[in-house]
Amino acid sequence: MNASPTAEYGSPEQLEATRSADPLGADEVCSRLPEMNAEADLAALTGALRDLLPGFERVAELSTDECLAAVRDLGMLLGSIKRHGSEPAVLVPEVLPVLLELGRRTDMVPRDTVLHYCVWNPEGTRRRMYTGDPQECTLQNAVRHVFPHLHEGLRLCAELNRTSPEDERFAQLATRIDGNVHTMLESIDTVLAEVSPVFFARTLRPYFEEISLGGQNYLGPAAAQVPLWLVDEVVWLSDRGIAEYEKFLLDSVPYGLPLWRELHAGWRHSPSAVTRLLESFERAGGYDRAGERLRDSAAALAGVLRTAVTFRGRHYRIARQAYQEEVRLYPLGSGGGSIDLLHRVLLLTRQNSRIAEERTKRGG
Structure with a gap:
């Protein structure tokens, strides 16, 4: 796999490009995520994951930094759904090919890591959090x-x-x-x-429990x-x-x-x-x-x-x-x-x- 971000992975330019990106239009959903989690609203979380999923044509249009941001935002919903007792790829099977393609594009595992959750996370009102605490x-x-x-x-x-x-x-x-x-x-x-x-x-x-994707388990951010x-x-x-x-x-x-x-x-x-x-x-x-x-x-x-x-x-x-x-x-x-x-x-x-x-x- 050969996918290069806007600048070298880990450079200030690359960090800023990924933090500022919102390729799936997830800002509004992520702002409500602590509330959905507090209410254990599995139906709302599942619907949000399904609504945010990009098609393959859309994924092909994304830069590598935007792909990282997409994994970051989908990952917040993956972890939330698993926290409330369900495998996200069972409830939303169409998430699997999208995550696999995003992983291929970024040359990383097909789910969010501690880098997505912390390092590539925006600051201020756009911060992605499970609890809001x-x-x-x-x-x-x-x-x-x-x-x-x-x-x-x-x-x-x-x-x-x-x-x-x-x-x-x-x-x-x-x-x-x-x-x-x-x-x-x-x-x-x-x-x-x-x-x-x-x-x-x-x-x-x-929220950091492992999830199963295509028969393989992937750890959450750690x-x-x-x-x-x-x-x-x-x-x-x-x-x-x-x-x-x-x-x-x-x-x-x-x-x-x-x-x-x-x-x-x-x-x-x-x-x-x-x-x-x-x-x-x-x-x-x-x-x-x-x-x-x-x-x-x-x-x-x-x-x-x-x-x-x-x-x-x-x-x-x-x-x-x-x-x-x-x-x-x-x-x-x-x-x-x-x-x-x-x-x-x-x-x-x-x-x-x-x-x-x-x-x-x-x-x-």
Whole structure:
């Protein structure tokens, strides 16, 4: 599939083009969506989905950015219908070929992802929301804030993957990646302060259930689709992970941008930055014989990992509260991961952080 947006996926121009688009004339319906959901009006939701569906001739006329916006708006109805107990493609079978074609045109899965729901969502009165609650808006804004920084961070990760820890650029790149990952701390602190775990677990989480399309299940928008896992892959995961996390990553890959999938394909079997750092210290003969440049690389990589550990610790705290047995409605997160997996990934990230940190100390 080869479909290019107005500008590169993730660029400011492309984000604005998709946010401003309303190719299906969905603004009015989306403004009423919180009311329809509050009333559990399945008939109105089903009718709205059927009314918004474009024909194939109309889809052929849309730009790629307009196709993304169309998936965004149809997706809000898909998630709403599923939340109220029905499979949307069963109630409106004609949605299936349209979604498949929109997925083909955009080179993405044939339903909405966290990017459609948060990053490509308009602001102000045109904001698409399931509930209209300010807490939902806060969660969407948290992902919007992180996206451009992580997107840039992945470009830097590609450079880091090609750079030896003995090169002075390694430390520079790792420091810049750390700055980009750090924005996730800002976002999660806002979520901790402003979003109730009970609101997420019992009110919002049901809208993110998977749907069945043509015999295949597709997850709904999920924070797990934000590609910190790709940073993990370059920094430590490619050769220092566990099977459960690697499977979770493989399940998450299809929900990313085409570029992210390409990066994953190139990084999957590459030596991680942590492994390459250890090999460089071995070649140098240990800390005492390693040069200042290599020690700087270790310190910068340790910084990335410390930031990731801090984020994962806070994320684990939120998730543990939202998925307590007395609170949760579902045993797994909307991205398909368990609380136990989150904890194990936190421990692994911390372990690799210590490995890099030890190389910044004499005798490491």
